[in-house]
Each structure stands twice: as C-alpha cells, then as structure tokens.
Amino acid sequence: MSRIKEFNLPDLGEGLTEGEILAWLVKVGDTIELNQPIVEVETAKAAVEIPAKWAGQVHRIFHPEGTTVEVGSPIIAIDTDPGAGPLDAPSTTSTPGGDLPTPSAASLAAVEVAPAEGMVEPGLIGGPAPGGRTAVLVGYGPRTTAAKRRPRKGAVPEQAAPTTTPVAPAPVAPAPVAQAPVAPAPVANGRGAATSGGLVLAKPPVRKLAKDLGVDLGTLTGSGPLGSITREDVQQAANGSVAAAEPVAATSVATSAASFGADREQRIPVKGVRKLTAENMSRSAFTAPHVTEFLTVDVTRAMKALDRLRGRREWRDVRVSPLLLVAKAVLLAVKRHPMVNSTWAGDEIVVKEYVNLGIAAATERGLIVPNVKDAGRLSLRELADALNDLVQTAKSGRTSPADMSGGTLTITNVGVFGVDTGTPILPPGESAILAFGAVREMPWVHKGKVKPRQVTTLGLSFDHRIIDGELGSKFLRDIGDFLADPEAALLAWT
Amino acid sequence: MAKGDPGGTTRGRRAAPRSRKSATGNPELVQLLTPEGERIDSVTGPDGIEYRVDFTDEEYRGLYRDLVLVRKLDAEATALQRQGELGIWASLLGQEAAQVGSGRALRTQDMAFPTYREHGVLYCRGIDPIMPLGLFRGVDQGGWDPNEFKFNMYTIVIGAQTLHATGYAMGINMDGKTGTDDGEAVIAYFGDGATSQGDVNEAFVWAGVFNAPMVFFCQNNQYAISEPLERQTRIPLYQRAAGFGFPGIRVDGNDVLATYAVTRTALDNARHGQGPSLIEAYTYRMGAHTTSDDPTRYRIASEVEAWQAKDPISRVKAFLEKQQIADAAFFAEVDEQARRESVHLRERVLAMPNPEPVTMFDHVYPNGSPLLDEQRAQFSKYMESFEGSAH
Numbered sequence: 001m002s003r004i005k006e007f008n009l010p011d012l013g014e015g016l017t018e019g020e021i022l023a024w025l026v027k028v029g030d031t032i033e034l035n036q037p038i039v040e041v042e043t044a045k046a047a048v049e050i051p052a053k054w055a056g057q058v059h060r061i062f063h064p065e066g067t068t069v070e071v072g073s074p075i076i077a078i079d080t081d082p083g084a085g086p087l088d089a090p091s092t093t094s095t096p097g098g099d100l101p102t103p104s105a106a107s108l109a110a111v112e113v114a115p116a117e118g119m120v121e122p123g124l125i126g127g128p129a130p131g132g133r134t135a136v137l138v139g140y141g142p143r144t145t146a147a148k149r150r151p152r153k154g155a156v157p158e159q160a161a162p163t164t165t166p167v168a169p170a171p172v173a174p175a176p177v178a179q180a181p182v183a184p185a186p187v188a189n190g191r192g193a194a195t196s197g198g199l200v201l202a203k204p205p206v207r208k209l210a211k212d213l214g215v216d217l218g219t220l221t222g223s224g225p226l227g228s229i230t231r232e233d234v235q236q237a238a239n240g241s242v243a244a245a246e247p248v249a250a251t252s253v254a255t256s257a258a259s260f261g262a263d264r265e266q267r268i269p270v271k272g273v274r275k276l277t278a279e280n281m282s283r284s285a286f287t288a289p290h291v292t293e294f295l296t297v298d299v300t301r302a303m304k305a306l307d308r309l310r311g312r313r314e315w316r317d318v319r320v321s322p323l324l325l326v327a328k329a330v331l332l333a334v335k336r337h338p339m340v341n342s343t344w345a346g347d348e349i350v351v352k353e354y355v356n357l358g359i360a361a362a363t364e365r366g367l368i369v370p371n372v373k374d375a376g377r378l379s380l381r382e383l384a385d386a387l388n389d390l391v392q393t394a395k396s397g398r399t400s401p402a403d404m405s406g407g408t409l410t411i412t413n414v415g416v417f418g419v420d421t422g423t424p425i426l427p428p429g430e431s432a433i434l435a436f437g438a439v440r441e442m443p444w445v446h447k448g449k450v451k452p453r454q455v456t457t458l459g460l461s462f463d464h465r466i467i468d469g470e471l472g473s474k475f476l477r478d479i480g481d482f483l484a485d486p487e488a489a490l491l492a493w494t
Numbered sequence: 495m496a497k498g499d500p501g502g503t504t505r506g507r508r509a510a511p512r513s514r515k516s517a518t519g520n521p522e523l524v525q526l527l528t529p530e531g532e533r534i535d536s537v538t539g540p541d542g543i544e545y546r547v548d549f550t551d552e553e554y555r556g557l558y559r560d561l562v563l564v565r566k567l568d569a570e571a572t573a574l575q576r577q578g579e580l581g582i583w584a585s586l587l588g589q590e591a592a593q594v595g596s597g598r599a600l601r602t603q604d605m606a607f608p609t610y611r612e613h614g615v616l617y618c619r620g621i622d623p624i625m626p627l628g629l630f631r632g633v634d635q636g637g638w639d640p641n642e643f644k645f646n647m648y649t650i651v652i653g654a655q656t657l658h659a660t661g662y663a664m665g666i667n668m669d670g671k672t673g674t675d676d677g678e679a680v681i682a683y684f685g686d687g688a689t690s691q692g693d694v695n696e697a698f699v700w701a702g703v704f705n706a707p708m709v710f711f712c713q714n715n716q717y718a719i720s721e722p723l724e725r726q727t728r729i730p731l732y733q734r735a736a737g738f739g740f741p742g743i744r745v746d747g748n749d750v751l752a753t754y755a756v757t758r759t760a761l762d763n764a765r766h767g768q769g770p771s772l773i774e775a776y777t778y779r780m781g782a783h784t785t786s787d788d789p790t791r792y793r794i795a796s797e798v799e800a801w802q803a804k805d806p807i808s809r810v811k812a813f814l815e816k817q818q819i820a821d822a823a824f825f826a827e828v829d830e831q832a833r834r835e836s837v838h839l840r841e842r843v844l845a846m847p848n849p850e851p852v853t854m855f856d857h858v859y860p861n862g863s864p865l866l867d868e869q870r871a872q873f874s875k876y877m878e879s880f881e882g883s884a885h
Contacts (some may be wrong), residue, residue, distance in 0.1 A: 010578025013786035034837075035573045046788030053577040153881050401791055 004059050005080040006074040007052075013045040020068045020271075021075070022047060033080070038076060041069075057082035066269060067259075102254050131161050136479045201228035212236040214287055258259050273366035284428045288344065288463040292423040293472055295481040298444050300454040305486050318384050322456075324361075327383060329482035330411060331355055331376050332493055337475045340432045358410035358427060359387065361394040369427055370399045371407040411436055411451075421459035427432045431466050434479065435459035456483070521731065522695065523776060524756055525746040529804045531812025537741055537752070542773045545755040551819045556748050558814060559828050560594045561807045564614040566832035567623050570839055571613075571630070575785045579843055584611045588748070588780030591806030592713045594618060595753025596775070599761060600681060602623045605643070607682045611713075612650075615683065619645040623835075627843050630777035634849065635857075656682045660697040660762045663706035663770075672707045677765030681709040681757070682880035687718020689734065690726050698738040707764035709757065710735075710772040711745060717777035720792040732774035747775030748806040778804070851877060 009019055022040040026032055035051040038058075042048075060077040063069050190413070200217045202210070206229055210217050215237045222229035270278065302325050310320050334355055335343045342351040357375035361368055370393070372378070372386045393399050409431075412424050415438035424433045437457040444453035460476045467475075482489040523543050526534050538547035549557070568586050575583040586593060593614025600618070602604060608615055617623055621638050626648060628634040631847040640646045649655035659682035671678045688694050689712060714731055716723050727734070735742025745756040753775055760771045782789050787868040789798075814820040855870040 008578070010576070012576065014582055035570075045786055046782070047790075048576060048785075050576045050789075051573040151881050152879050398795055400794060 003084060004077050004079055004087070005054055006077045006366050008072050008077050009041070009069050012041065012043050012048055016043045016045065017073060018068050018070050019043045021063050021065050023065055024061060025049070026058050028058050028061055032056065032078070046332060052078065054078050054080045056080040085136050103406035138164060153317060166220045188215060198459060200225060203228070206231050206234055210234045212283055212287065233380070273368065281425050281430050284426045288426050290426060291425070291464045291466060291469065292459055292461040293476055294421055294457060294459050295476050295480045296455060296457045297483050298446065298453045299331050299439060299456050299483045302483045302486050303439065303454050315381070318381070319388050322439055323411070323436065323485060324384050324387060325483060326411060326434070326479070327357060327375070327387060328380060328407065329479040330434060330450065330484075331357065332482060332489065333475050333478035334376065334409065336478055336493065339466055339471060340462065340475050342431050342466055343408075343429050344431065344463060351464055352408050354408070356408045358430070359390055360410060360412035363394050363397060365397060368394060368399055368404060369407060369410055370394055370403040371410070373406070409433070414437060415456065421457040424461045426461060426463060431463040432472075432475070433461050435461075501681060504624055504665055506850065514750075516647070522751045523746050524749040526748050526755060527749045527809055529748070531809045531816055532819070533813055540696070540796075541741055543741055543759060545752065545759065547751050547755045549674055549751075552726040554810075554814060554819050555848035558595060558807070558810045558820065559596065559812060559831070560598070560614075560618065561590045561750060562828050563832050563835060564590050564594060565749040565807065566836050567617070567839055568613055569835035571627060572645065572781070572785060572839065574627070574843055575630070578787055581632050582784050582786060583630055585781040588609050588778050588801065589713055590614055591716060591750035592753055592775040592777045595750040596681065596711055596757040599693065599754045601761070603676070603678045604761060605644045605659075605662055605680045607646045607655040607662070607680070609655065609683050609685065610650050612648070612683050615643060617869050619643045621645060624842050627839070628846060629844065631846060633846050641805070644858065653693040656688070656694045656697035656874050657700075660701045660706055660708055663701065663708040664704050666707055670726050672765055675766075677708060677767065679761040679764035681708045681711050681761065682725065685718065686712065686716065686723055686726055686731060687721065688797065690718075690845035698735070698867050702738040702740050703769070705769040707767070708759045708770035710770065711757065711762055712774045713777055714774050715777050717779055717783065717789075717793070718847055719783045720785060721729075722793075730774070735772035741771065742772035744774040744776055747777030748804050748809070750806060750810060792810040808811045824854065826850055828842035843860050
C-alpha cells in the first residue's frame with residue numbers, strides 16, 4: 001500500500017465534464033484532516049468546497065488556481081503517512097496545466113493512483129464536449145466519450161492491439177472529441193449546411209447564438225457532423241466580420257507590440273464578470289444601432305432641493321445622492337414616454353409597463369448592473385432605500401443573479417469618476433441607457449447674467465430601431481427639465 | 495432513544511378557553527422550545543388543542559443524541575459525494591428537528607412514506623443509515639424491507655408517495671385497524687414544492703373523503719429547489735387543509751419538542767378514526783437542494799444567517815445546559831459517538847461491492863419467472879464471452 005494517494009476531480013453534479021479551480025485552501029506541506037476543505041471548485045452548476053478524502057500531508061498540488069480541470073484527472077496528492085520518514089523526492093512545486101514534472105523512480109514507485117472505487121467512472125461521464133461542457137440539468141447527461149470495452153474472447157485483435165491489454169478503445173465508436181472526419185462528407189447527402197435555400201443543420205442553441213450575433217446561417221459551411229453548423233463556426237464568422245472592420249487598428253497594435261518585449265506585456269485570462277461583460281457589450285454594440293444624445297443642464301435647484309430633503313427629519317437616516325433625483329427623473333419621464341422602456345424582439349417590440357431600473361456599479365469583481373425591481377411603483381423614499389441597498393449589496397459582492405436579470409432601463413453614473421459624459425452601450429435587451437456626468441460649478445447664463453451655477457451633462461444612448469430621434473430627444477429633455485426644476489416638474493406631471 | 499415508542503406523552507384534548515394566543519405570541523406557530531432554548535410548558539394551537547410534552551431527562555438527552563447523529567451522518571454523506579463516492583446526495587441539514595420529532599412520534603405499527611430526504615426519519619425507524627447510501631452510490635435500489643421497518647422506499651418523484659400513503663391508509667380502514675388506542679396510522683412526508691403537485695392534492699381529496707388515518711407531514715423548507723415559497727401559495731400551507739375538509743396546523747419545524755407533540759396528536763387522532771390532518775413543519779433547508787445545486791444563486795446570505803440563529807440542535811443544547819439535564823461530558827460523548835459512526839459509515843460505503851450485472855434479474859419477482867430465468871442465462875453467457883470475466 002503506497003502512502004501517496006492522488007485525488008481525482010470527481011463529477012460534482014450529475015454529468016459535469018470539468019471544473020475550474022477557484023482557490024486552494026491548503027498548500028504543499030500542510031497537514032490535513034479527513035474531510036477538511038481543501039479546494040474550492042466551480043463547475044457549470046455550482047461553486048463547491050471539496051473535503052479531503054484522506055488525512056495526511058499535502059504532497060503535491062497539480063493545478064494552480066484559475067485552471068480548468070477535466071473530471072477524472074488528479075488535482076492533489078496526499079501523503080497519507082507523513083510520519084514514516086521522508087520520500088526521496090518530495091515535489092514542492094505546483095505545476096500549471098498538467099505538465100507534470102518527472103518524478104524520481106523511487107517516488108514513482110510510491111505513487112499509486114486511487115483506484116476507481118466509486119461508481120463514477122471518469123472515462124464514462126465527461127470528456128470535453130464542443131464548447132467545453134455539456135449542459136444538463138437533470139440526470140447524468142449525454143455520454144461524450146467512447147466507452148472502454150473489454151475485448152471479446154477469441155476476437156481478432158484489430159490494429160495489432162495486444163491481447164493482454166485489458167482495456168482497448170472500442171473500434172466502432174470513436175469519441176466525438178476526436179476531430180477526425182469520420183462522418184460522411186458534408187453536403188454529400190444533399191442536407192449540407194451550405195446549400196443555400198435548402199435545409200441548414202444547426203442545433204437550437206447555435207441558431208440562437210447566430211441570431212444574437214447577427215450571423216446568417218445560410219452563408220456558413222458547417223464543420224460539425226453531417227455538415228451541421230457548430231457554435232465555433234458561428235463565432236468564427238462573427239469574429240471575422242468584426243476583425244475585418246478594424247484592420248488598421250489591428251496592424252498598428254501589432255507594430256507597436258513588436259517593438260517591445262513580451263516581458264512588458266501582461267496577459268490576463270478572460271473569464272467571469274469580464275468575459276460576461278465583453279460578451280454582452282459586443283453583442284449589444286453590434287446588434288442594436290445606437291444613437292447617443294447629450295444635454296447640459298443647470299441642476300442648481302435640484303441640488304438645493306436635495307439639501308432641503310436631507311434637512312427633513314424623516315430623511316435624516318437616508319443617504320441622499322444626486323443619483324436619486326436622476327433616477328426619479330428617468331422614472332417620471334418613462335411614464336410620459338413608455339416606448340423607451342421596451343425590448344426589440346425581432347418581429348415585435350415588447351413595451352414594458354414596469355421599470356426594472358438598472359444601476360451600473362463598479363465592483364471589485366468588475367462591472368455589474370443590478371436593478372431595482374418595479375422602481376416606477378416606489379415612493380421617493382422607497383427608491384432611496386432601494387438604491388442604497390443595491391449599492392451596498394453590490395459593494396459587498398453579494399448581488400445575486402436575480403438582482404441582475406430583467407433590467408429594462410439603466411443609469412450609469414460616470415460622474416462619480418469625475419468625467420462629464422460618455423456614449424454608453426445598451427445592456428442587451430434594453431433600449432435606453434442614461435449616462436449621468438459629474439455635477440460641476442460652471443459659468444452659466446442665468447436670468448440674463450453669467451453666474452456660477454451647478455451644471456451637469458446627461459448622455460442618453462438609445463436603440464434606434466425602436467426609438468426615433470424625436471422620442472429620444474423628448475425623453476432626454478424631460479429628464480433635463482425635471483433636474484432643472486424638480487418641484488415644478490412634479491407639480492406638472494404627477 | 496429506543497426505536498418505536500418513546501415514553502413522552504402528549505395531550506390532545508381541547509382546552510377549555512378557546513384562546514388563540516400561545517405563549518410564543520405567535521398564534522400561527524406551535525412552539526415549545528424557543529431558539530434561545532427557553533422551554534414553553536404548553537401551547538394552545540389555533541385549532542384549540544393544547545400541545546405539551548412530558549419527557550424524562552433521559553428522553554431529552556436521547557432526542558439530542560438523535561439530532562446530532564443524524565446531522566453528522568448527513569454531513570459525511572455530503573463529503574462522500576464531493577469526493578466522488580456518491581452520485582448525488584440530498585442533505586437534510588437544518589431539518590433535523592422536523593424529522594426526528596416526527597420520526598420519534600411514530601409508533602411501531604405506524605407506516606411512513608418518505609421522500610428522498612428523510613434520512614432522519616429513516617434513522618428513527620431503526621434502519622441502518624448505510625441503506626440510502628447504496629441507492630445514491632448506484633449499487634442497489636435502497637435495500638431495506640419496507641414491511642419490516644414500516645418505512646417505505648425513498649420516492650424520487652415529487653409528491654407521488656402521498657398517493658401511495660393514502661391508498662395504504664384507506665386499506666387500514668378497510669382492515670378495521672383503526673378506532674382503538676392501538677390503531678394504525680400513516681404518515682406521508684413531502685415538501686412545500688410538492689403541495690403544487692396534482693398528486694398531493696388528489697391525496698388530500700381521497701384521504702379527506704375516505705377519512706383515511708393519514709398525517710400529511712409537509713416540511714416547508716421554503717424552497718422547491720430554487721423556487722421560493724411565495725411562488726407556491728398565497729396562503730400559509732397549513733390552511734390548505736381547510737379546503738379539503740380536515741384540520742391543518744403549523745409547527746415550528748426547528749423545534750423537536752413541538753414537532754413531536756403535534757405529530758403525536760395528529761397520529762393519535764388518525765389511529766382513533768378521526769381522519770387525516772396536515773402538519774406544516776416550518777423549517778429551512780440550510781444546505782443545497784442536492785449536491786448538484788448552488789443555493790447562493792437564488793437566496794441571499796442574510797436569510798441563511800437569520801435561520802442559522804434558529805438552529806434546531808443548538809436550542810436543545812442550550813435547554814439541556816440551562817436545565818442541567820446534561821453536562822459537558824455528555825456532549826463530548828455524543829460528539830465522539832457521532833464521529834465514530836460517521837467514520838464507520840464511510841468505511842462501509844467505500845467497501846460496498848459493485849453489483850454484478852447479472853444481479854439486475856434478482857428481486858424482480860419473489861418466486862422468479864421462466865422468462866426472466868431464460869434472459870438471465872442468455873445474459874450470463876454473453877458476459878462470459880469477454881476476456882478476464884470471472885464466469
């Protein structure tokens with residue numbers, strides 16, 4: 001019985017193929033107990049802590065944090081009897097990406113892979129599917145690798161497979177991951193993807209992706225089985241058209257990069273919030289035709305109104321910021337122009353009677369846009385509380401996906417960074433987003449004289465498929481009017 | 495506490511003044527032990543019934559031991575799943591009192607129909623805790639004898655067992671086994687999500703109409719996987735019973751004493767021929783729905799923290815300490831027993847043999863069948879055609 005045992009990443013949730021190492025909770029040399037949490041792993045379903053299967057000393061950690069590991073491959077080796085004296089070559093480094101250092105003969109002899117005692121046979125479930133994972137909610141999911149079969153007695157060994165080998169790949173069922181073109185050539189049966197006007201083969205999620213990215217499936221040649229169009233085909237087509245649009249920029253970047261060494265470049269893996277943000281932004285920027293308009297407003301009266309509000313006893317404990325008034329202005333203006341609170345759904349426009357007001361927030365994890373649900377129904381005080389809650393929750397990193405989904409209209413408060421305005425990109429599914437700039441004291445013509453006044457700039461981007469210049473301008477104008485004289489606007493509109 | 499019939503008694507008689515106020519100040523929730531470990535002598539429920547328990551010190555300690563063991567074994571199963579030794583596990587964390595309280599209220603002759611999460615009730619019925627692990631490891635079908643232990647097989651289909659239970663209970667009536675102090679009763683477990691199932695509502699109808707000796711025991715743990723309670727119902731769940739013509743009551747499901755008292759009363763009413771009732775044990779699933787689920791995606795940390803303060807075990811511990819019913823040595827001994835039993839459980843899980851493929855023909859018919867025998871023979875021959883086969 002060897003003392004070093006390797007722990008393989010198990011299938012943590014019914015049919016998963018891989019997991020990302022989020023954080024190691026132990027390091028090489030640590031003494032650990034049975035069931036002590038050793039590592040945090042995030043799968044397609046959940047982020048979970050894995051408890052140690054054996055007590056002992058951490059002998060080796062196979063993958064650094066941030067690595068995506070296939071189910072069934074080793075992630076940690078544990079010395080189950082560290083008191084029995086030193087090993088010949090204790091490995092103290094953690095090596096990235098399965099590039100294992102060659103162990104000495106002695107330590108090699110001491111290493112024994114934990115037998116597959118469990119019911120979860122790594123070869124059966126898992127194996128990377130196209131796109132990295134096979135999303136299943138229930139059950140053990142599709143089998144994506146070939147089953148390993150014992151050879152039949154007296155069978156003629158194919159491809160000179162030695163008969164003594166207990167395990168040989170089944171010759172009839174090649175793993176789908178193998179890129180060898182075993183499938184019949186595309187178009188051979190007339191059902192090829194490229195035949196224009198004919199049947200285009202693509203799975204529903206791929207069709208959805210193509211629709212989202214604005215890619216015409218009929219123009220693609222599929223690389224999947226039977227010539228079907230894969231996710232990669234669509235993404236390639238989408239990237240191609242984007243890249244083609246910016247050849248000059250790409251060249252100049254390449255040139256400047258070439259004149260400096262790679263040691264002065266930092267490579268940051270794109271994942272998590274950054275990845276999501278990037279996907280959302282490019283999707284929105286290249287599907288919704290954006291128009292941005294600007295309006296500079298004298299908000300002195302609004303600032304004074306805020307001061308008076310702060311002075312009131314019942315508002316004593318509430319944090320009141322200019323954002324509150326901007327939010328109120330937006331909500332009132334939406335009531336006057338409901339069309340701006342809508343979604344482009346291809347062949348129809350969905351106009352919403354409720355406003356889930358998104359607030360773009362910069363957090364440690366990156367940009368997130370939680371929203372205040374049904375904000376139009378809230379009183380000013382409730383709105384203030386909801387905004388404060390939302391900001392606090394975002395800052396503490398506890399914003400739930402539910403808080404971030406279903407937004408209908410968004411405010412981005414770029415003023416907190418001290419800039420005047422911007423041309424914000426619409427969150428997917430929304431038709432308008434307002435940038436609220438810094439409030440500055442500026443020379444302004446007030447009642448015929450140049451006076452120092454509190455002035456801000458509003459930038460409104462909207463989806464020109466739904467909102468014409470006239471509607472967008474009226475909407476922005478109303479927001480400006482409210483901020484210029486909130487009391488009068490309230491009296492006039494509500 | 496021994497399997498079967500613990501000595502605690504309940505009184506299910508009607509209290510003279512029909513007060514709607516209980517000592518907890520919450521007339522809608524029967525509670526005999528507060529989260530701080532304060533003992534409430536008796537409570538009159540909104541149904542006018544006075545609920546109380548009179549346990550000996552030994553029985554109090556027994557309940558505590560049950561709770562701790564059940565939680566520890568459950569945690570071990572969760573760890574085994576994370577280590578790749580179980581395919582999936584549905585943890586009962588947070589629901590120990592609802593299960594131990596109701597499980598201990600069952601008498602030997604009473605029949606229970608569980609969901610897939612009733613590991614605590616299973617334990618109270620005297621079934622070896624290893625049994626469900628074979629099911630979740632995929633090496634057997636569960637393996638206990640429902641007739642021997644009066645505990646049906648785990649039912650994965652949501653709510654289906656309430657119909658099985660109602661049919662069983664109607665059978666008891668037909669056998670004339672109700673109407674006495676030693677009559678039989680049936681308890682069916684289900685969750686808040688299951689109350690939206692047709693099966694459960696059908697079971698309510700049949701049990702009500704046929705006056706079946708049934709206790710519908712709903713552990714309202716607030717979530718049907720990710721769907722919160724407010725998407726299941728507009729009224730408190732226990733009030734649903736009124737529409738089907740039988741009584742319903744809500745009990746603090748994190749209070750093992752109140753759960754015991756309420757369940758005992760409902761079972762006794764059923765065995766005496768007074769028909770079905772619905773108990774809503776108000777509790778909280780502290781962990782994930784199953785090991786495949788990530789609850790942080792649909793509920794916030796502050797909610798979980800609020801329920802942490804209502805933990806079913808810490809309140810019993812506080813009570814035992816305050817009343818000097820148990821000392822530090824007792825608590826240490828229980829912890830040690832829990833540790834020992836969980837290690838034992840782990841060893842036995844790891845040693846579970848993988849079943850031979852041919853065993854799938856076993857246990858299909860009690861006395862076999864010629865057709866199956868033929869299939870078994872063919873299959874054995876096929877398996878023998880492989881190299882390295884033991885046959």
